[in-house]
Amino acid sequence: MTDVLRRGRASLAFSFFAQGVAFALLVTRIPAVQDRYGVSDALLPAFLAAVPILAGVGSVTTEQLVKRVRPSRLLRWSQPVVLLALLGVGAGGHGQVAALAVALGVFGLAVGALDASMNMLGVSLQRSYGRSIMLSFHAVYSLGGIVGASLAWAGAHWHLALWVSYLPVVAVLLPATLVGSRWYVDGESRPVASGGRAPGGNVVFKLLLPLCLVMTFAYIGDSTVSNWSAKYLKDVLGSSEQLATVPYNVYMVTTLVGRTLGDLGVRRFGAVAVVRLGALVAAGGFAVVAVAPGAWVGMLGFTLLGLGLCVLVPQTFAAAGRLAFEHQGPGASDAAIARLNIFNYVGFLIGSPLVGALGDAWSYRGAMLVPMVLVLVTLGYARSFAAQPDRYGGGHERPRTADVGRGSNGL
Numbered sequence: 405m406t407d408v409l410r411r412g413r414a415s416l417a418f419s420f421f422a423q424g425v426a427f428a429l430l431v432t433r434i435p436a437v438q439d440r441y442g443v444s445d446a447l448l449p450a451f452l453a454a455v456p457i458l459a460g461v462g463s464v465t466t467e468q469l470v471k472r473v474r475p476s477r478l479l480r481w482s483q484p485v486v487l488l489a490l491l492g493v494g495a496g497g498h499g500q501v502a503a504l505a506v507a508l509g510v511f512g513l514a515v516g517a518l519d520a521s522m523n524m525l526g527v528s529l530q531r532s533y534g535r536s537i538m539l540s541f542h543a544v545y546s547l548g549g550i551v552g553a554s555l556a557w558a559g560a561h562w563h564l565a566l567w568v569s570y571l572p573v574v575a576v577l578l579p580a581t582l583v584g585s586r587w588y589v590d591g592e593s594r595p596v597a598s599g600g601r602a603p604g605g606n607v608v609f610k611l612l613l614p615l616c617l618v619m620t621f622a623y624i625g626d627s628t629v630s631n632w633s634a635k636y637l638k639d640v641l642g643s644s645e646q647l648a649t650v651p652y653n654v655y656m657v658t659t660l661v662g663r664t665l666g667d668l669g670v671r672r673f674g675a676v677a678v679v680r681l682g683a684l685v686a687a688g689g690f691a692v693v694a695v696a697p698g699a700w701v702g703m704l705g706f707t708l709l710g711l712g713l714c715v716l717v718p719q720t721f722a723a724a725g726r727l728a729f730e731h732q733g734p735g736a737s738d739a740a741i742a743r744l745n746i747f748n749y750v751g752f753l754i755g756s757p758l759v760g761a762l763g764d765a766w767s768y769r770g771a772m773l774v775p776m777v778l779v780l781v782t783l784g785y786a787r788s789f790a791a792q793p794d795r796y797g798g799g800h801e802r803p804r805t806a807d808v809g810r811g812s813n814g815l
């Protein structure tokens with residue numbers, strides 16, 4: 405394996421880590437953001453919904469931009485914008501709701517471009533490596549989320565102003581990501597003509613539809629855990645308020661563990677087997693949560709959810725890029741990932757309101773069965789994760805001569 409690829413993998417992994425830190429710092433301090441700006445409870449949901457909606461717009465825009473601009477260049481400049489927008493969220497004061505709207509709007513648009521371009525580079529690097537490495541990138545993202553949540557806890561514990569919490573993080577991550585971006589590797593060489601279209605840019609939506617559904621269902625499950633685990637443990641299972649904060653942390657840790665080990669599973673048993681096992685474990689986790697007699701059994705269910713759900717999203721990105729590459733050529737892979745990335749935000753938008761509405765109208769135990777069924781539907785689409793033909797270590801291609809040794813700086 406060339407030094408170019410090794411550096412490319414390390415620099416991209418750091419980009420995933422930085423994004424995990426930044427996103428966790430935002431979402432875990434939402435109550436503090438609300439208090440700082442004086443946002444009403446009625447207005448807060450609109451702000452929260454705007455971020456994933458604008459992220460979807462950013463992802464769609466990225467699909468068009470990669471016909472002319474390499475993904476490495478989009479990632480190089482979108483990540484600093486995300487970090488500066490995070491700092492902007494923390495810099496405003498009471499009553500400056502318009503400033504908050506602008507900062508969150510910029511954050512959302514940049515996150516869409518960032519998520520899409522990061523995964524484009526991850527998929528092309530995996531193709532160059534000729535073996536599964538995609539889960540390792542998402543494992544580093546989970547690690548960043550744990551670090552970001554821990555920093556947010558420290559800021560809340562010491563009653564630090566938001567800008568005081570955010571500024572040191574941005575001051576470290578911003579120059580580090582800019583320096584690391586020198587070694588991004590775009591993967592396959594694509595001719596890109598001004599005013600023209602990259603070869604294979606029209607991705608057949610029918611080809612991607614099963615994977616779009618899997619992505620949506622996975623994020624419905626993920627948003628159920630992030631938004632409802634604390635309330636479920638406290639209000640349904642009768643835990644203390646302190647214990648109710650634990651399930652999400654456990655979920656993040658088990659997500660990190662599952663993704664760290666997941667690439668080995670894909671190499672040995674293939675992507676189809678890993679996705680099927682992940683879906684079954686996640687569905688079992690939801691079932692345990694739904695029937696749990698007490699808080700500790702509920703904790704077991706959330707632990708299973710982390711181990712099961714964690715493999716679905718990285719493998720869905722990898723499968724989309726591979727299918728588009730096989731059917732339409734290099735340019736189609738990036739477009740497929742950008743389009744698939746939209747359903748990340750669709751699932752996030754649907755999941756929390758769906759569980760909340762079902763919980764109020766029926767019961768929260770019953771509501772947990774809905775994401776369980778949706779995750780089980782993934783089993784019907786598992787064959788979409790197999791390469792055609794599946795010959796190299798779980799469905800991944802051998803490195804292509806055009807795939808290796810080509811960095812974002814022309815190496």
